[in-house]
Amino acid sequence: MLDNEEMEMADMKTEKSLLDDMLSEENLSRAYQQVVRNKGAEGVDGMKYTELKDYLIEHGEEIKEQIRNLKYKPSPVRRVEIPKENGKKRKLGIPTVADRVIQQAIVQVITPLFEPQFSETSYGFRPGRSCEMAIIKALEYFNDGYDWIVDIDLQAFFDNVNQDKLIGIIRRTIKDGRVVSLIRKYLVSGVMINGVVQPTKVGTPQGGNLSPLLSNIMLNELDKELEKRGLRFVRYADDCLIMVRSEKAANHVMQTVTRYIENKLGLIVNAEKSKVARPRDIKYLGFGFYSKKGMWRPKPHLKSVQKFKSKLKDITSRSNAMSISEKITKLNQVIRGWINYFRIADMKGLMKEIGEHLRHRMRMCIWKYWKNPKTKYKALRKLGISEYEAYMVANTRRGYYWTASTIILHMAISNKRLKQKGLASPLDHYQKVHTVI
Secondary structure (H helix, E strand, C coil): CCCHHHHHHHHCCCCCHHHHHHCCHHHHHHHHHHHHHHCCCCCCCCCCHHHHHHHHHHHHHHHHHHHHCCCCCCCCEEEEEEECCCCCEEEEEECCHHHHHHHHHHHHHHHHHHHHHCCCCECCCCCCCCHHHHHHHHHHHHHCCCCEEEEEEECCHHHHCCHHHHHHHHHHHCCCHHHHHHHHHHHCCCEEECCEEECCCCCCCECECCHHHHHHHHHHHHHHHHHHCCCEEEEECCEEEEEECCHHHHHHHHHHHHHHHHHHCCCCECCCCCEEECHHHCCECCEEEEEECCEEEEEECHHHHHHHHHHHHHHCCCCCCCCHHHHHHHHHHHHHHHHHHCCCCCCHHHHHHHHHHHHHHHHHHHHHHCCCHHHHHHHHHHCCCCHHHHHHHHCCCCCHHHHHCCHHHHHHCCHHHHHHCCCCCHHHHHHHHCCCC
């Protein structure tokens, strides 16, 4: 019986063009440009993306030859942990910049082979698809009467992928054994933690260019099973909602689909986080849902709003050393980015409230920036405040919050003046980009 590497070598005889396409100058150039655009942190070798060009000029041909001869050995990924909303940490694996180029080159040539196989209601990490489209499709199902939801949580999906199952699925489509071999090498390349390389016998490191596509290839098996059963669902990466018409049907689907995921795909369902629920009781891709006139509508979930407010608070904190102009620039980036993401949500009232609070906090920042009473007095007078009022406010012993609430400061640092300084209005931007669905 042939082992995995012998099978992959045998496949080389039947199809050689895919690796050639991957290593073509045009494909590698596109991959390099994408990696540079993405920037990103250094891998275990410490090489920055700005150093990549010179490295590839010197070593590019050698790397290509090693790949052709099945002798290329990827570097282990560098372990990075980022905080999650629940207080836990998400484990990321950062490949070297050179490995990111190779992974991206693989992605570019195999994506067209797998894309036609993927489900219409799979939206994550796919060209021309987005979170917004997933939310719109979910709402369509809700409002068609499929408003009992099976919310299945896959426990540490990227860490628990069965590599042999994944490679088996890949081999159905990719017949060039050298490409399959290279993908396998990235799966088992290991992870460096505190200077020690640990093996990666399961999982696909989250953080690499390949991982999103590999996750879709694996979970497409689930999509096809749900389609075969005639179920309505939306999936974004490992976040999947299945929609049915009744609680009884939802409980049945929860049981049978859980069995399929664990027995057939070798993945782990988090029983504590998985649930049968109605739209108002779930958080999906940062969105919550509410009913209005018998129709389900989208809104930012309370946790998403709290996280947004917390970020604005951090930027406008009196202890934040950024200048006023730097704060405004950062605030505008955060405000516009957040609103653009939630543009289909109903949140006019929320944006009005946040805008008022934000301008109040900016008045606090400016008041602190003026520092001593003499500077405050001069600034107030320059902004049209009378001598007496300017003197009284400049010399108050009240705190920043109270002072920022006074009529005098509202007159001096008016909404109009804050706008002239460049501060974006959350409500104005929302009304500009809001898309009615």
